[in-house]
Amino acid sequence: MSALQLPLGIGFHNTVxxxxxxxxxxAEAVSSLRSANDPFIYLWGEAAVGKSHLLQAACRAQQEQGxxxxxxxxxxxxxxxxxxxxxxxxxxxxxIDDLDxxxxxxxxxxxxxxxxxxxxxxxxxxxxxxxxxxxYLPIExxxxxxxxxxxxxxxxxxxxxxxxxxxxxxxxAKRGLDLKPEIAQFLLQRIPRDTRxxxxxxxxxxxxxxxxxxxxxxxxxxxxxxx
Numbered sequence: 001m002s003a004l005q006l007p008l009g010i011g012f013h014n015t016v017x018x019x020x021x022x023x024x025x026x027a028e029a030v031s032s033l034r035s036a037n038d039p040f041i042y043l044w045g046e047a048a049v050g051k052s053h054l055l056q057a058a059c060r061a062q063q064e065q066g067x068x069x070x071x072x073x074x075x076x077x078x079x080x081x082x083x084x085x086x087x088x089x090x091x092x093x094x095x096i097d098d099l100d101x102x103x104x105x106x107x108x109x110x111x112x113x114x115x116x117x118x119x120x121x122x123x124x125x126x127x128x129x130x131x132x133x134x135x136y137l138p139i140e141x142x143x144x145x146x147x148x149x150x151x152x153x154x155x156x157x158x159x160x161x162x163x164x165x166x167x168x169x170x171x172x173a174k175r176g177l178d179l180k181p182e183i184a185q186f187l188l189q190r191i192p193r194d195t196r197x198x199x200x201x202x203x204x205x206x207x208x209x210x211x212x213x214x215x216x217x218x219x220x221x222x223x224x225x226x227x
Contacts, residue, residue, distance in 0.1 A: 016056040020174060022195075024163035026050070029154035033058050033127070036093075039120060040151030043129040048194035049156040051129035055095035058127055067092035074101035082111035089118030092125065099130040103138045113144040159195060164188055167198055175206040178215055186218055190227045201225055 023030040026049075032038060033054055043051050055071055062069040068091040075098040077084070082105075088094050094115065102108035119126050130137055134153060139145040159167060165184055172179035191201050208224040209216060221227065 018057045022167040042153040045156035048196035062093040069093035074098040082107045085111045095127045109141040171202045
């Protein structure tokens with residue numbers, strides 16, 4: 001199926017996948033997303049627990065199967081009209097991030113309600129994320145509020161220490177970085193412990209290591225990250 005024309009700058013990072021997400025206590029949610037059996041899934045949790053990562057990974061997995069998908073980060077498209085959702089029922093998968101941003105906006109709520117119904121009619125799937133559960137999302141359209149309870153709802157929680165260490169090691173390996181255990185422990189004790197911050201620091205180290213043609217050592221890491 002041909003892809004719809006999305007606004008400039010809207011899309012998902014094609015390097016994000018399920019293998020790059022350390023599930024930890026969120027294994028059930030990841031398994032459900034991987035299976036792609038549910039027509040609707042609601043993810044919620046605090047910032048930097050991996051909601052955006054999982055939605056983008058689902059889009060990538062769908063496209064790798066030859067199907068069409070779209071990732072819509074509402075936090076980045078507040079200047080666009082709700083009509084941008086028109087026609088997306090033609091896709092096999094639509095992922096909408098930051099659902100909080102449309103709550104209380106009549107036009108956006110109606111557009112999402114209509115998309116929800118049209119996707120179900122076409123056997124498409126809809127995945128959404130928010131910072132709170134459906135019960136606490138201030139949706140004003142009753143029918144939409146009801147629809148948001150029609151599928152599995154997963155509360156994503158931050159990774160524990162073992163999962164953070166695994167995330168560091170896995171992320172370093174994917175970037176071709178030789179991250180010694182003592183350096184990984186050094187990092188975990190000094191950088192913010194949320195998933196987003198860990199990956200951002202790894203990206204900084206990857207770029208600096210490549211530019212300087214240096215392997216990772218504690219002095220080098222301390223210098224680059226200003227620890």
